[in-house]
Amino acid sequence: MKPTEDLVHDHTVILHMLSGAERLVQSIRSTRTVDVTKVEQVIDFSRQFTDRCHHSKEEKCLFVRLQERGLPADQGNRICSERASNGEPESHRLLD
Numbered sequence: 001m002k003p004t005e006d007l008v009h010d011h012t013v014i015l016h017m018l019s020g021a022e023r024l025v026q027s028i029r030s031t032r033t034v035d036v037t038k039v040e041q042v043i044d045f046s047r048q049f050t051d052r053c054h055h056s057k058e059e060k061c062l063f064v065r066l067q068e069r070g071l072p073a074d075q076g077n078r079i080c081s082e083r084a085s086n087g088e089p090e091s092h093r094l095l096d
Contacts, residue, residue, distance in 0.1 A: 003061050010054045017045050 001009075021042045028034050 003057075003065075007054070007057060007062060010049075010057070014050055014054065017042065017049075 024035070024038055024042065
């Protein structure tokens with residue numbers, strides 16, 4: 001698996017979790033009841049997987065490789081959020 005494929009998989013997992021978090025928020029709003037355990041699980045996932053695992057992959061692998069290809073160090077997050085005409089992250093085009 002290419003590093004970019006691994007990062008895309010991470011994004012899929014993160015989006016799935018965010019979808020669940022949105023349903024949790026809707027439930028809290030409609031029932032006015034907070035399931036503290038579920039809220040803590042969402043926060044824990046975000047801290048453990050998104051912040052520590054996924055972002056460290058981007059910083060240690062993706063951003064370094066983008067810099068090797070000439071992208072200024074402070075542009076990594078911006079270029080990763082941009083999409084090429086085919087819908088893939090612009091960063092993938094720069095790496096391939």
